[in-house]
Amino acid sequence: MAASSDLEHLEGIDQYKYGFSDPDVSVFKTRKGLDEQVVREISQMKGEPEWMLEKRLEAYGHYVERPIPTWGPDLSSLNLDDIYYYVKPSEMESKSWDDVPESIKQTFDKLGIPEAEQKFLAGVGAQYESEMVYHSVLEHLEEQGVIFLSIEDGLRKHPDLFREYFGTIIPHTDNKFAALNSAVWSGGSFVYVPPGVKVELPLQAYFRLNVANIGQFERTLIIVDEGAQVHYVEGCTAPTYTTDSFHSGVIEIVVKKGARSRYTTIQNWSNNVYNLVTQRAMVHKNASHEWVDANIGSKVTMKYPSCYLMGEGARGEILSLAFAAEGQHQDTGGKVIHAAPNTTSKITSKSISKGSGRASYRGLLRVHENSVNSKSNVVCDALLLDERSRSDTYPYIEIDEDQVTVGHEASVSKVGEEQLFYLMSRGLSEEQAISMVVSGFIEPLVRELPMEYAVEMNRLIQLQMEGSIG
Amino acid sequence: MTEALEIRNLHVAIEDNEILKGVDLVVKQGEIHALMGPNGTGKSTLAKALLGHPDYEITAGEILFKGENIIEMDVDERARLGMFLAFQYPVAIPGVSVANFLRTAINAHRKAADPEDKGISIPDFRTLLKAKMDLLEMDHQFAGRYLNEGFSGGEKKRAEILQLATLEPAIAILDETDSGLDIDALRIVADGVNSLAGPDLGVLIITHYQRILNYIKPDFVHIMLDGRVAESGGPDLAEHLEEHGYNWLREKQSKATAG
Known part of the structure; x- marks a missing residue:
């Protein structure tokens, strides 16, 4: 039975997620806009080693030279000079609850989130009682040798490991926004799973101390050593309210020989946000990586999780969902590079567009020469909810090897009149009928989410659907 | 209290093309009616119009259910009031x-x-x-x-009957539920309907085959021709039809018109 119907069994299951304490730190905020001095200040505030400052400066140099990409969504109203590039967490939290827009508060209420959690989600909460569950999870991980820290603590406590991998999966030269992130990054996670260790519970950013918000320029580095296993979950189905209009993250993942990893993101930014994220996994011999990526909200999202299949027998899978409501452009998809024999990949993309919303699938599949017996399958399905909504597909396929099997399917469907008549003839209102078709459409993705997220995801989609009937 | 579905002088058009030209029919809870007739005489149109399909425009007449004229009601309201349609072609979700x-x-x-x-x-x-x-x-x-x-054809029809059984409507319309079924599936569907039949359920079986009526015994049989109910009677009417086809009825009709 679908997760949505088990809702009442799950009430309270996610109560443990938010256990936070917030140290008293002095207030610091760089001035608006970005130059070399701001980059230096950020590095200095964080007490970083010289090599990191140099990396930041180098990235900044590249950022300045690199033009804003014009091949995708319209970014012309993105004003990069009108942004604070570094705000210390204490400053972010000093916002008042009164400043949070009424619509966001109402959505929290509809999702049934207690007020204390609402304040945290809106970035105005600070003190949270740590709970036993959270402590025991962390202790258990520590016993296994798993490192799970903020990215800053990762650099401070494990400088050699950090330096070995940081920026190697996504170099700052990758794209303009990766360069920007590499110059000003702040917040995010550092994860190391030792060889052979299987982390049973999904690691959630919520478990980690001292991270009250997903950083505007979050940076996450995950290293899954040989034969290890981990599932990392980031994000939150509740709307991530932020006064910042720009989020540009970089997620780097190394999956070593025979290891398995999965990274699940659910992002629901408020509708003023440009969400431009680079996330990539380097997958080695007989290892596998899966991205499960759901994007709801934001003004513009550009996000193409990628798998670089570097070793023989490596496997990559990308499952992405985008919901483009009124005024939103979701430009999402996936990228897979086959660079070794017997590698397999699968991209499944689902998008829903509503009103003037526009969802684009943009994908790249590249098979290098000598990647014999590689297999790939790409499926993109788009669902349009009304006459105005729009969906586009930009699949790029580049294959330099003959002995490969590649499949590509794309479909665009509308919520059909006959489907609605059928469902309504059983007593469902038009709104319920549409949302049932939509929840069925996204079911293949929701099924892959941890239970409490699946439940929240379904509720969230119901909320997005409200007011669909003209 | 026994509720009824009363169709009075119902005229229905699809894109200005009149399909139903004055249908009169009453189905009460506890009764089983069969509506027969050749293809293209408006049987399925009647089924969809009764539930309020948006493509079917009611140009005249009334549909009374539980004493209310339901013509202005949305599809879902009619369903919640206790009407049910088993589809000829159930839709995949x-x-x-x-x-x-x-x-x-x-x-x-x-x-x-x-x-x-x-x-x-x-x-x-x-x-x-x-x-x-x-x-x-x-x-x-x-x-x-x-x-x-x-779903196979048989599974779809069984799923329809399962929905009927679960939602417990007052009036159920079965639109060509027997089409596309092999004899075993037909028997299972018919057994299902028979087990649900009772004082609280009125059934209108729409079919152009006699064969489902070998398994479900109707109390009343109606024959539809050219958008109207041309003849009504008891179970023997179906048997008569089986033997003689529809031509006698057409002749009778044209004589009536000529006279």
Whole structure:
């Protein structure tokens, strides 16, 4: 039975997620806009080693030279000079609850989130009682040798490991926004799973101390050593309210020989946000990586999780969902590079567009020469909810090897009149009928989410659907 | 109290093309009616118009159900009032399990009856669904399958009957439920309908074959020709039809018109 119907069994299951304490730190905020001095200040505030400052400066140099990409969504109203590039967490939290827009508060209420959690989600909460569950999870991980820290603590406590991998999966030269992130990054996670260790519970950013918000320029580095296993979950189905209009993250993942990893993101930014994220996994011999990526909200999202299949027998899978409501452009998809024999990949993309919303699938599949017996399958399905909504597909396929099997399917469907008549003839209102078709459409993705997220995801989609009937 | 579906002088057009030209028919709870007739005489149009399909425009006449004229009601309101249509071609809803769908539908009915209703609990729902599936000799696995997706013809029809059994309407219209069924499937569907029939359920079976009537015994038989109910009678009318076809009725009609 679908997760949505088990809702009442799950009430309270996610109560443990938010256990936070917030140290008293002095207030610091760089001035608006970005130059070399701001980059230096950020590095200095964080007490970083010289090599990191140099990396930041180098990235900044590249950022300045690199033009804003014009091949995708319209970014012309993105004003990069009108942004604070570094705000210390204490400053972010000093916002008042009164400043949070009424619509966001109402959505929290509809999702049934207690007020204390609402304040945290809106970035105005600070003190949270740590709970036993959270402590025991962390202790258990520590016993296994798993490192799970903020990215800053990762650099401070494990400088050699950090330096070995940081920026190697996504170099700052990758794209303009990766360069920007590499110059000003702040917040995010550092994860190391030792060889052979299987982390049973999904690691959630919520478990980690001292991270009250997903950083505007979050940076996450995950290293899954040989034969290890981990599932990392980031994000939150509740709307991530932020006064910042720009989020540009970089997620780097190394999956070593025979290891398995999965990274699940659910992002629901408020509708003023440009969400431009680079996330990539380097997958080695007989290892596998899966991205499960759901994007709801934001003004513009550009996000193409990628798998670089570097070793023989490596496997990559990308499952992405985008919901483009009124005024939103979701430009999402996936990228897979086959660079070794017997590698397999699968991209499944689902998008829903509503009103003037526009969802684009943009994908790249590249098979290098000598990647014999590689297999790939790409499926993109788009669902349009009304006459105005729009969906586009930009699949790029580049294959330099003959002995490969590649499949590509794309479909665009509308919520059909006959489907609605059928469902309504059983007593469902038009709104319920549409949302049932939509929840069925996204079911293949929701099924892959941890239970409490699946439940929240379904509720969230119901909320997005409200007011669909003209 | 026995409720009735009363169709009075119903005229229905699709894109200005008049299909139904004054249908009169009354179906009461506890009765089984068969509506027969050749293809293209408006039987399925009647079924869809009764439930309020948006493409079917009612140009004249009334549909009374439980004493109310339901012509202005939306499809879902009619359903919640106690009407049910078993579709000739059930529509697939990928990703939505039979169980999830039925639970949502039951809750929509309950909520309409009582706005404070919190919905059926999962254990209660499971018990109910299992009982209904057992009644229809269905494998319980069926509940977890996506609604009508990849179903065989017989499975689709059984799924329709399962919905009928679960939603417990006052009046059920079965639109060509026998078409596309082999004899075993037909028997199962017919047994299902027979087991549901009773004082609380009125049934209108639409068919252009006699054969389903070998398994479900109607109390009344009506024959539709050219958008009207041309003849009504008892079960013997169906047998007469089986023997003589529709021509005698056409001749009778044209004589009546000429006279």
